Amino acid sequence: MSKEVVLDCFGEACPVPLVKAEKALEKLEINDILIVQIDHSCAMKNVPEWARKQGHNVEIEEIDDGEWEVIIEKVK
């Protein structure tokens, strides 16, 4: 059974969301989902970029003005 973890990074500036996402994803199992909540536009560039480079499935959802969820599915 895969689980879903929400990581609240609202109000955090670079590079904190990226470091937190790296640590959180490390703890997850394959097929688990990590949802990173971000309101800092530069983290919107480096978090998805990092996750895609690692080979994970990434989707971005704009949940409100200036608020996004980066949905990362751990594939390996």
Place this chain on the structure above:
Amino acid sequence: MKAFFDKIKQNEFYKMWFKDALPYITGAILLSVFQIVTFATTKNPWGVSGVFANWGAWLYQLIGGSVDNWYYFSSPGAQATLEAGIINHGPTWRNIGIIFGALFATLAASGFKIKKLKSYKQVIAASLGGLLMGYGARIAFGCNIGALFSGISSMSLSGWVFAAFMFVGAIVGSKLLVKYFM
């Protein structure tokens, strides 16, 4: 009205120019072109943080202080700039332009948000970081714009030296951030 904005949201050129971030390479080219224009028209390389020192001096003068004997402002050029006043200070207007340009960009992308403070640690980290950056930029006679970007683009060796030590500083800063503020 809402239908109009909904239509704009779907427009591919709106997405390309306003909504989505420009690719790094596009940003780099635009910055290069505009810094050349700045250099050519004002005869001075682009700088950002030196302006804040002048703002500080004008603010200090406003409350009755004097910086006439400060080493930093002792050159005739610096004195002339201070005497001419903030209204006649081109770099001040450029910085204001950057602030309003950035505001326009986030508004146009409908990404504007007033962020909440998460903890008092953020206040300490931000204040400490700001002080270190401001102090460092002044004793280095420039920040990552004036010393690094303008330095390297003018073929100055000092820009590369600044770059090397900025990386060292960034590594140390990141380690401290992770250790004490996360």
